[in-house]
Amino acid sequence: MNSMVRVFLIIYVPIVLALVPLVYFSNGIIIEEAQQNLMNDMEDKWTLLASMHWPLEISTDTHQQVRHISHETGLRITLIQRDGTVLEDSLVALEDVTAIPSHAHRPEVVNALAQGDWHTTRYSTTVNMDMLYYARMLDNERILRISYPTAYVDDLRQSITQRLFVLLIFLFALIAIISAYLARRISQPIQRLSYIAEAVESGRDSIHFPDFRDPTLAKISQLMERIFRAMTQKQQLLQDEQEKLESIFTVLEEGIILVDHEHTILHYNPKAEHLLGVALEIGSNLLRDSNDFEVITFLSQILDSGENALWEKRIFRERVFEINLRILPQEKLIVLFDVTEEDRYERYKTELVSNISHELRTPLTMILGYAETLLSDPDIPEEQRQKFIRVIFKSAHSLSNLIEDVLELNRLEQTGRTFELAEPLPLQDMLTTLQERFATVTDKRIHYHIRHEQSVWCSYEHILSICTNLIDNAIKYSRGQNITVTIQRERDEQVQIVVEDEGPAIPAKERERIFERFYTVSQSRNRNRSGTGVGLSIVKHIVQAYRGTITVSESAAGGNVFSIVLYEKRPTNKCLA
Structure with a gap:
């Protein structure tokens, strides 16, 4: 409600509240006075009627005269003994x-x-209506009574009430006009000052300061203008400094949250929101206003420390953080640094060195052992010498394959999904390559169901690596004679690759682990033909690079079915340009 309306109501409402009872009582007084005048009029008319000659026997002429007077005056005239x-x-x-x-x-x-005389109002059984009566004794001991129907009195009362109501409406309108005029004159300066105050409070850059005729209001306006100019200059300086600070905080890799000792957020950067996975708001309470129990628990453990602290590794939502807490005189500063990748890389290096050391030990031991035997015994039979040399060669070849697979896996982990293709891959080229590569395999029959007329937006090296590793896996471990390879483009830009062998089937509990580095199901597979344990891990990384899926199931014949779905890497408009 604006000031003009308030001032209008302050003026208008009391006057109306005082006027209504005044008109009400005035109406009662006027009606009472009108009724009294009516009674006086009836007395006057009785006096005039009493001056008439009233014979002892009422004649027809007298009756006609009385009826005429009654008709003209509206009175009922009754003569009673x-x-x-x-x-x-x-x-x-x-x-x-x-x-x-x-x-x-x-x-x-x-x-x-x-x-001697009497006034009364009652129902007349003679004429069947309410009547106002006035009766008085004549000199001849007879009673002359006159009466009015009460409808006349009611009409009189209604007429007076209607006139007063019209007058009241007129007065209401007149008072409203006068009140509105006065309210405007009084509230206009207040509205101007209110406009200035609201504009300053809302932080507007440009404010019009109006002129006032009143000297006092003019001084107030000038003072507010000077204060506003000074505040604007200070605010601009603070804003410039804040923008500099915001720019610095935004580019930081660390998440920063500044709270007071009541945990009210004073400042934060977008990185903090990203790391915590919640929306933050300046002025809200970091702990009480959050609905995320994990975040509340995580931050409570940090803020409960009463002194400066550094946590090198704190796990939160499968991420590893380095956390630095600084206790300031009036605030607490939390610095979050995501060291998940560094921690993962450290664990990866440790695991890789351990696995490689383990995997290298077997072929190196065989190479060193047989080489030492050949060197120490120059007279070894030629047949046995050739056997030892073949073992050394096979072990060296396994060692070479292991190194190549590890390098390929490392390259895939470094590349991830950030690669682009210049042109699609014709599946006819892939069919030709696979047929040439596995042409020397004689103990297995490889059946190709490849839609050679199709082209797919996938890397030639990636598709070849997937097929090669899965086919090699089937050749090494399958006891059956048939391997089926299917490659085709499905709807929605999907590429399906299926490699099926004749078993033995991989146990269900092992199907997730076979994609781990250096993991082989040697207990249920061919021990003599075990691989490096990296091939399926390479396949999994390639599938992830295409945001695809890979599943392993048991076929109807008791073999294994590796089903892969890749999403094509079509070039963006920017790349096409």
Whole structure:
């Protein structure tokens, strides 16, 4: 509600509240006075009627004269003897007057006999309506009674009330106009000052300061203008400094949260929101206003420390953080640094060195052992010498394959999904390459179901690596004679690769682990033909690079079915340009 409306109501409402009862009581007084005037008028008319000649026997002429007067004045005129016998009634035919019941017990008659005259209002059984009566004794001991229908009085009261109501409406309108005028004159300066205050409070850059005729208001306006100019300059300086600070905080790799000792957020950077996975808001409570129980627990453990602290490794939502807490005089500063990749890389290096050391030990031991035997015994038979040399060669070849697989896996982990293709791959090229590569395999029959007429937006090296590793895996471990390879482009830019062998089937509990580095199911597979344990891990990384899926299931024949779905890497518009 603006100031003008408030001032208007302050002026208008009290006047209206005072005017309504005043008009109400005035209406009562006027109606009362009108009724009194009516009674006085009835008395005057009674006096005029009493001056008429009233014979002892009412003649037809007298009756006609009385009825004429009654018609002209609206009065009912009744002449009554002392014993209550009605001699004349202006509303009844002369011949019917004698049929009127005795009026001896009528209140106005009784009181007129007792006191000389009387006023009353009652229902008339003769004319069947409410009447206002006035009765008085004549000199000849008869009673002259006149009456008005109360409808006349009601009409009079209604007429007065309607006129006063119209007057009241007029007064309401007049008072509203005057109040609105006064409210505008009074509230306009207040509205101007209010506009200035609201504009300053809202932080507007440009504010119009109006002129005031009143000297006091003019001084207030000038003072507010000077304060506003000074505040604007200070605010601009603070804003410039804040923008510099925001720019610095935004580019930081660390998440930063500054709170007071009540844990109210004073400042934060977007990196903090990203690391915690929640939306932060300056002015909200870091702990109470969050609905995330994990975040509350994590931050509570940090903020509960009453002194400067550094946590080198704290795990939160499968991420590893280095956390630095600084206790300032009025605030607490939390610095979050995501060291997940560094921690993962450290564990990866440790695991890789351990696995490589383990995997290299077997071929190196065989190479060194057989080489030492050949060197120490120059007279070894030629057949056995050739056997030892073949073992050394096979072990060296395994060692070379292991090194190549490890390098390929490392390259895939470094590349991830950040690669682009210049042109699609014709599946005919892939069919030709696979047929040439596995042409020397004689103990297995490889059946190719490749849609050679199709082209897919996938890397030639990636598809070849997937197929080669899966086919090699089937050749090494399958006891059956048939291997089926299917490659085709499906709808929604999907590429399906399926390699099926004839078993033995990989146990269900092992199907997730076979994609780990250096993991082989040697207990249930061919021990003599075990691989490096890296091939399926390479396949998994390639599938992830295409945001695809890979599943292993058991076929109807008891073999293994490796099913892969890749999403094509079509070039973006930017790349095409």
